[in-house]
Amino acid sequence: MDIDELVQLVKKYQINPHFRDEEVSFRCCELALSALLSGNYGVGAVLLDADGQVLIEEKNAVFSTQFCSSAHAEMRVLDRYEACFIKEYPAAQLKLVVSLEPCPMCLSRILLSGIGIVKYVVEDVAGGMVSHMSRMPPAWQNLASLQSFYHAHVSPELRQLAKELSQHNLTYLRTALLQQRSNGA
């Protein structure tokens, strides 16, 4: 699927009200598309307060202006949360929704942050770590026992859209990452 088709898919998507995480998950997909359009990985994340109000929205920005290996959507959300919201909004009461299953780096950060509930729209078979929680070291698993991780409750169509967004341009992005590692900026 080329990028124009993805843009059209997102544009025409009808939110299905039968699925309780559909709206916020679709917002993650819109952010993921925006990330793709600026040359980054197609992943978006939203942090919600205890009432379900949006506190922070972020998207992947690894290849924006200056290369930043940690600029995954979840890391950027947590950076902003800890800089601006942590006193007012205790982490255990918050919910993080991500379009793609968090990677090892982001999962570790999520465990340290103490965000109460984490939901992801589609699993990442090649790079996701939540599915492999039992392989985290014991102290990290202990942190995880205080948090809840779920698949977001969304329609199959939205899950497929999140998958398409996360997989788009992967070969190019992998080459760019490897080039960055060998040659610098």
Ligand SMILES: [Zn+2]
């Ligand atoms: Zn990550």
